[in-house]
Amino acid sequence: MHEAGRDVASALPPILARWRQDPTALVQILRETQEALDWIPPEAIEFIRRGLGLPHSKIEGVAGFYSFFHTRPRGRYRVLFADNIVERLQGSAALMERLCRSLWVEPGKVSEDGLLSVDTTSCIGMGDQGPALLVNNLAVPRLTEARIDELCELIRGEVPLAEWPAGLFAVEDNIRRRDVLLDSQPAPGDVLRAAQARARWGGALPNPLIEELRTARLRGRGGAGFPTALKWASCRGAPLAAGKSRIVVCNADEGEPGTFKDRVLLTTQADLVFDGMTVAAHALGATRGFLYLRGEYRYLLDALQATLARRRAAGLLGRGILGVAGADFDIEIHLGAGAYVCGEESALIESLEGKRGTPRNRPPFPVTHGYLDQPTVVDNVETFACAALIALNGGGWFAGLGSAESSGTKLLSVSGDVERPGVYEFPFGVSVDEVLAAAGARNAQAVQVGGPSGTCIGAAEFGRRIAFEDIPSAGAFMVFDASRDMFEVARNFTHFFAHESCGFCTPCRVGTSLLKNLMDKLANGHGSPYDFVEIEKMNHILQQMSHCGLGHSACNPVLDTIARFRPAYERRLSNPSFEPAFDLDRALAPARQMTGRDDAGAHLAIHGEATK
């Protein structure tokens, strides 16, 4: 503890100074503390409490909410295997076991010597180059047995992360198809000069820049498809109290399992995204912007900060943008810390304010009462890139791309059973079949479009189109071939939602766990038709009573797979009459572990087999 005290005394002051002792930066302060000390010791909480003037209970409440914060010691190397179904099917579990066995550590625990801890985490946005893991929040993709052995040697040798071979951390872009968005490389300042030619900075409604978005029929790329012009106009028209500003937030909390297109956009098109945010500031007269980057993309932070610095130096950000007096706008980057729910815009704003990422009651909506109660626009990374292109090329040009109700193009993150996983930019209206052909899918039986909260379709529906008028998508496109068990796919997603539920409302907090337990019961061979009725009842409660979209969509993967792959469920309803979830043989697992036995004599005969 004395050692921790010394570390706190040297590590914390610069962190608090960097964030100006600002309580609204609590999440960032905790993140940097965790990064500096490998965990958040009580001495650090005490230091932050005094520095920020916050109650201890509030700091503990925030620290306890985010998966990547640890208020108990973790290993110096913290290894988290991505546990999305795509990585699972690529053998991530066996690789984790290999690492655990080699380094003598149990999953979920810290090794005896405090050297490392190993666990699983939700999808880390590397579905195109999995299996993948995070070590101290840095991504290591394309795992093989050889790579795992290399990691084991580095950890065993206690080699500092900074000295690990850079190749381990190399993330590929895997851009497989480009269209207008990925092909555009406007010269620095071109987008902002075009915006300036169209409208005065912060001009009143009707604002010509917002009108261009309306002409373009741009809809949000985060999945819900809300008309962007309507959102921006509501924010621009919202009354502004004295001393307040309008706020622009870019939602780069790309947490939907199977999605990674924002990772690629922020790697290859960061300037276009920042251009789009600045266009928004121009239209709204906003002075402050935030990029909320998911913690899993920590490795992108330095390059993004460098891009922002370059833009400030070029007069594209900061005071007097392009030399226009009053055109003041700057962007801060905040990182998430392992909480999918923060992708919901009001939860994201709570997190930006340094709080637990719990979705707010609405109304009021963020466009009138967002960040610190100020009118706030929250848009997806891809939406801002589109807005930049519209400012440059005009709304009419954009409206000519795509389909009737969905103008423009869509970036799809294609992963799973395909020969060429990666990012595909297609005009909206592309059919699922066309995407499958382009990606080299063979014998596909299902595609999970838009991730677990989206839609799962079977082969009979592959003629359907990716568009708001048919299948909307935030970008995930996970392909499963005929060898895959769609029940297991849905079960993986129920585990995901139970892990990511924020816990605020009763139906989602308890319901996602009950649904997970029901699916596990079926998987363990104890299912009966009664459980099937229970699953449908739980789906209903989640859909009708939950507080936010996470709970509403938590049952989607189950509902979709029941509708399309019912036999995968029915063959698990082995018992015609009710079966309790309790399994005596499974309950004996800790005893077997303690005695080091796993032979037949240490097992009870499984029900059904005994009576055969």
Next chain:
Amino acid sequence: MSPTFTLDGKEVPFREGQTIIQAAHAAGQWIPHLCYHPEFKPHGSCKLCTVTVNGRHMASCTTQAAAGQVVESDTEALNGERRTLLQMLFVEGNHFCPSCEKSGDCKLQATAYDLGMMTPHFDHFYPCRPVDASHPEILLDFNRCILCSLCVRASRDVDGKSVFALSGRGIGTKLVVNAASGRLADTDVAMDDKAIAVCPVGVILKKRRGFAVPIGERTYDKAPISATEE
């Protein structure tokens, strides 16, 4: 004439800015609830007060009343959904009513009786939630916590103290107290704090005050909660 909406077919008048539950209770129409309390800002987390507004499920504590709304509350379908929510609250904690000092005064128990919840239905989670008996006057039995946040709001907004807060996430969400030690004895809680009086269940109890009112004569023993409150 004040504007009105209909609740289960009856006209309910409301003032501008009132929520559905406020207007309903003012008109003497009961809507079940746990995290809602007339003295505090609505929270909207327990979802027990969910009604349908023009056919859509909405929490009545956070939904503004509007003229002409068709609100349904006391229907078999909604009461069935509420019973499921109550069962969820019972199985996620450890509730042993017969040995609980709050029995008869507990809103969770009373609401479950009133809505006809006969069994917990789901498998119990049996979470491990140690009690905090550190304080000389107050016992905290977290086993009964339903995470309604009333003590959190009362301490922060009325007492100005933040003695209580929620930590954890998802099914691991838990009530914590404002002390590095994690013990209530090390906080600045006081016996006349609003936060001490507001717990709807049996988490926050005054020590050495057992069975002052005999079981059978307590608040909700005499009449159901729907006929007792508001």
